Amino acid sequence: MTVSELAEKMELEVFCLGDPEHGIDSAYCGDLLSWVMGRAEMDNVWFTIMSNQNVAAVAVMTDLSCIVLTEGVKPDEQLLERAKTEGLNLLGTSLSTYRAAAAFAKLEDSPE
Amino acid sequence: MKDCAFDLHIHSALSPCAEDSSTPDVMAGLFALSGFDVIALTDHNSCGNCAAFLRACEHYGILGIPGMELNTSEEVHVVCLFPELAAAEDFSEYVYSKLPDIKNRSRIFGNQIYCSESGQPLREEEKLLISATEIGIYEVSDLVEERCGIAYPAHIDRQANSLLYNLGFWDGGMGFEIAEISMRCPDDFADSRPDIEGLPLIRGSDAHRMEQIPEKPLQHLPVEELSAQAVIDALRHLKKT
Numbered sequence: 001m002t003v004s005e006l007a008e009k010m011e012l013e014v015f016c017l018g019d020p021e022h023g024i025d026s027a028y029c030g031d032l033l034s035w036v037m038g039r040a041e042m043d044n045v046w047f048t049i050m051s052n053q054n055v056a057a058v059a060v061m062t063d064l065s066c067i068v069l070t071e072g073v074k075p076d077e078q079l080l081e082r083a084k085t086e087g088l089n090l091l092g093t094s095l096s097t098y099r100a101a102a103a104f105a106k107l108e109d110s111p112e
Numbered sequence: 113m114k115d116c117a118f119d120l121h122i123h124s125a126l127s128p129c130a131e132d133s134s135t136p137d138v139m140a141g142l143f144a145l146s147g148f149d150v151i152a153l154t155d156h157n158s159c160g161n162c163a164a165f166l167r168a169c170e171h172y173g174i175l176g177i178p179g180m181e182l183n184t185s186e187e188v189h190v191v192c193l194f195p196e197l198a199a200a201e202d203f204s205e206y207v208y209s210k211l212p213d214i215k216n217r218s219r220i221f222g223n224q225i226y227c228s229e230s231g232q233p234l235r236e237e238e239k240l241l242i243s244a245t246e247i248g249i250y251e252v253s254d255l256v257e258e259r260c261g262i263a264y265p266a267h268i269d270r271q272a273n274s275l276l277y278n279l280g281f282w283d284g285g286m287g288f289e290i291a292e293i294s295m296r297c298p299d300d301f302a303d304s305r306p307d308i309e310g311l312p313l314i315r316g317s318d319a320h321r322m323e324q325i326p327e328k329p330l331q332h333l334p335v336e337e338l339s340a341q342a343v344i345d346a347l348r349h350l351k352k353t
Contacts (some may be wrong), residue, residue, distance in 0.1 A: 032187050034244035038212060052272045054242075057220045 001107065003066045003089045006045065009107055010093065010100070012068060015075050018087030022065045027104050029097050033058050040064060045104060047097045051075045056082035056090075065089065070097040116149035116338060117329030120177065121191055121266060121292060121316025124165065125233075126155040127181075128222035128242055130320040135231035136165035142325050144172035150333070150343055152177035152193050154316075156242045157211055159204035160226050163197060167229040177340045181266055182207060183242065184249045189273040191292055191316065192252070194261035195341040203259050208239075210247050216240040249279065253287030262344045264290045267318060268308075269297040282307040290350055292316045295326070312350035 004020035006012065028040035029047045033054055040046055042063045048055065051073050059067050066089035069075060075083065075090055083090040093100050122139055123130040136153060143151045151174060153165040162178035169176030178200035179193040194200040215238055216224055224237035247255065256263035265275035268291045275291070276282065282291075282305075290312045293301060297315070302308050314333075319325050333350075335342045 032244065034183075034187060034212065037214065037243070050272075054272075060220050061217060 003091075006066070006104075006107070007091055010103055013092040015069075015080055015092060016083045016088060016090040018084065019089055022089060024065045026108070027101060029101050037061055047100050047104075049073050049097065051079055053078040053082045055079055056086055056088060059083075059088050060086050066091055068093060068100060070095060070100045113334045113336065114338065115332040116175075116335050116343070117147055118150040118331065118333050118343070119143065119148055119317050119319075119326065119329070120150070120152040120179065120193060120314070121154050121181065121318050122151055123155055123181075123318070123320045124153055124161045125223065125225040125227055126158055126161045126237065126241070127320065128156070128216060128218070128224050128240070130155075130222070131322070132223050132225060134319075134321055135225075135227045136161045137168035137171075137227070137229055137231040138322065139319070139325070140165060140168035140174070140176060141172050142322055144169075144174045146325055146328055148174060148329050149338065150175045150177065152179040152191075154179040154181040154191055154193075156181050157183055157207050157245060158237070158241050159194075159200040160237065162200050164227050164229040166197060171229070175338050175340065175343070177343060180204060180207065182247065182252060182263070183244050183273070184247055184252060185244050186249050186278050187244045187273055188249050188275045188278050189266040190249070190252050190263050191266045192256045192261055192263045193340070193344055193347075194256075194259055195339075195344055196260070199259040199261060203256065203261070206255070207245055207247065210245040211239055211241070212243050212246075214240045214243055249275070250286055257287075260344075262347055264288045264292060264347075266292045266316065267294040267297075269293045269301050276305070276308075282311070290314060290347055294318065295330075314347070314350070
């Protein structure tokens, strides 16, 4: 599944889609950036409520497929700018992190 | 008693998010020009530029205090100030051992530059300094007080790396007696927070760049004498005004 497919299937709000064909491999949920940096894996979708510019730095560092801001959180100006500069995929949903991850897991399990 | 103008939360080029041009001597010189009497250098998780900073402050005729902005395991930022450089450096060494072994990627986070007192770059720190340490928020006060310093949570009004935002509420059991608020924090901030009622609040500029240095001091602290120890004592005895 690519990020653009994920955005469509989960009806995600698109803040920035710098690399829509980036492939997805599993996901990570977390808000403490150091945990995400140490534990998220390459090509993961990252579900988080954090919306400051360090989020972009962590996504680049870990080579994630996309960031999904949950709970209706909007990126702050610096994050959006940084995500655009770095060519990241920054998306959003009004679902809670739990609901968003559950919906993603369902998609992951369903045959393409 | 002397009223001294202070700012106890300043970064230098060692903090990756600070400008490379924010060398300790430049920051000290510009704060002196703005009329400050006392300033503290608080780079992220390191006191590595404090020696150069203290000498620069002396050169400009103001009091420098060695400090650090510690990032706890909960990603709460805590300002730590010390009466002596040796105590600060000892703490810095301890914190370094509690920092995860993640390499800085300067293109993403910025450079981490150790400077001489005249602002010359000496070398770069390779480990990423802004990571969360393995030090928990309940451990900080004791660790700093053992070294005769004072610790208090930074910018508690902000939504990133703040005690109130990350942990939800103030707990006296953490051992902090004062707290810092950011420059933009409204004066009535504490009115809506019964958990911090009566807590003395001071402001810190958190200046990472020259243009973030306040044009003039906004706050003063009554001290017995102009020394790091006297400033720390005065902070300990602050009462809500």
